[in-house]
Amino acid sequence: MADFLTTINGYIWSNSLIYLCLAAGLYFSIRSRFVQIRQVPEMVRLLLRGQKSAAGVSSFQALAMSLSGRVGTGNIAGVATAIAFGGPGALFWMWVVAFLGASTSFVECTLGQVYKTRDRLTGEYRGGPAYYFSTAMAHTKAAPLFKVYGVLFAAVTVLACGLLMPSVQANSMAAAMHQAWGVQEWAVALGAVIVLAFVIIGGVKRIAAFASVVVPFMAVVYILLALVIVFANASQLPDTFALIMRSAVGADAAFGAIIGAAVMWGVKRGVYSNEAGQGTGPHAAAAAEVSHPAKQGLVQAFAVYIDTLFICTATGFLILSTGAYRVFEGESASGAVLSDGGMLPSDVVVGPAYAQHAVDTLWGGFGSSFVAVSLGFFCLTTIIAYYYMADTNLRFLIGKYAPVQVPVIRGTVGSNTTLVLQALILVSVAMGAVSTASDAWTLGDIGVGLMAWLNILGILIIQQPAFKALRDYERQKKAGKDPVFDPKELGIVNATFWETYEPQSEREKASVSS
Known part of the structure; x- marks a missing residue:
């Protein structure tokens, strides 16, 4: 079975998907006139000035929900894996896919807002690729x-968010805690299942509240500590940066033979980490209370920067500047060692242990615990975000059969399927924690790859409303207005939510603002 899954993963993550991710990001960047550069100040302003309502969360909460899905094991174990199998240059290609992917994230998340809907049962906003694919072209023969x-x-x-991807998060969390404290994997699995069971039953508002507190705090603490260690090795920074750049283009003799692997692993782990183009971000974007879809498009584009340019870069420099890395030939830990930073014991397994040993170079014994705690929070919030996305798409699939109330009531199609989903994700967590790292990552990569193929190809076809929204937003801002979205005025059809939407009054905003 492991060999079969590896073969499937090889087909999904072929060079075609790598080129698709890069080409789509470049195309969207050019068409938006590099919105990911021009609108950075506006991105920061928006994420600090959002509002929430009874139906939607604030822009900051939506950002936190999105980051809870983006910031996970990919930011620590994923970076270590990319360096181990693609060389230091893989970090450069993570930067490239993040920069280009920010424009892709803008497009998909703006579409998520344009075609969002209100859940008929909970009153909460719902949306995502399934919603915009089925709605955007409803007026055409291709409907x-x-x-x-x-x-x-x-x-x-x-399938991906409910079964395949949670296993990776649980596996890395269990590996880090076992490395730090000797905790058995089954004990980590049990603890994670108990915590997750409490949170996921509470719905989107509890998920948003949990994520808005945990994710920003842990991300800031992790980045600050990583920076302290990096600056403690400041004398190594010029050489580290030079090593990354030489390795990225095959100019370093030690890594010249794996230039293709650097691109492959940089893009693969970059997409796994920042999720740009994967189709996960639009789910959180659609849940936000905003007056114009482009607002969430800009906020979610910035989330890609936070994930990769901040957190992944902190991990990469942490590992490389301390020499806590080992690079293998053949994209496998069983291959010949091409380069060894000299700070890892010979028996260290590729994964979070790289970062744990890197922190230990400055504070002996502290690194393992700190990384284990960080991964624990990052992975738990990511799994919670996965559940929200899986639940949103399950509600889309079962439609009118969705359960009448939350928590679920037994005896209906909707309630039974929701119970199955909740059980499925908890089983995935338990099994992922006790499985091998290679098996868990293979399952996760399959899930990410399948979603990315479908979403990127789809938004390349239905992209037009996102760019209409961007131009409209910039026109209104230039006129000194707080932009309000009117799809009819822009010739955007099927955006039924916005056709009857009335922005909250200032008094309503104040009463529910966070």
Whole structure:
């Protein structure tokens, strides 16, 4: 079975997907006139000035929900894996895919807002690729095809977020805690299942509240500590940066033979970490209370920067500047060692242990515990975000059969399927914690790759409303207005939520602002 899954993963993550991610990001960057550069000040302003309502969360909470999905094991174990199998140059290609992917994230998340809907049962905003694929082209002859495409994406997302991807987070969390404290993997699995069971039953508001507190705090603490260690090795920074750049283009003799692997692992782990183009970000974006879809597009584009340019870079420099790395030939830990930083014991397994030993170079014995705690929070919030995405797509699939109340009531199609999903994700966590790292990562990569293929190809076809929204937003801002979205004025059809939407009054905003 392991060999079969590896073969499937090889087909999904072929060079074609790597080129698709890069080409789509470049195309969206050019078409948006590099919105990811021009609008950085506006991105920061928006994430600090959002509002929430009874139906939607604030921009900051939506950002936190999105980051809870983006910031996980990919930021620590994923970076270590990319360096181990792609060389230091993989970090450069993570930067490239983040920079280009920010424009992709803008497009997909703006579309998520344009075609969002209000959940008929909870009153909360829902949206994502399944919603915009099935809605955007509903007025054309291609409507039946895109309806099926939306159903296909929803089914793949339930499978990926409910079963395949949680196992990676649980596996890395268990590995880090075992390395730090000798805790058995089954004990980590049990603890994670108990915590997750409490949170996921509470719905989107509890998820948003949990993520808005935990994710920003842990991300800031992790970045600050990583920077302290990096600056303690400041004399190594010029050489570290030079090593990254030489390795990225094959100019370093030690890594010349794996230039292709550097690109492959940099893009693969970059997409796994920042999720730009994967289709996960639009789910959180759609949940936000905003007056214009482009607002969430900009906020979520900035989330890509936070994830990769801040957190992944902190991990990369932490590992490389302290010499806590080892690079293998053949993209496997069983291959010949091409380069050894000299600070890892010979028996260290590729993964979070790289970062743990890196922190230990400055504070002996502290590194393992700190990384284990960081991963614990990052992975738990990521799994919670996965559940929200899986639940959103499950509700899309079962439609009118969704449960009448939350928590679920037994005896209906909707309630039974929701129970199955909740059980599925908890089982995935338990099994992932006790499985091998290679098996867990293979499952996760399959889930990410399938979603990325479907989402990127789809948004390349239905992209137009996102750019209409961007131009409209910038026009209104230039006129000194707080932009308000009117799809009819822009010739955008099927955006039924916005056709009757009335922005909150200032008094309403104040009463519910966070």
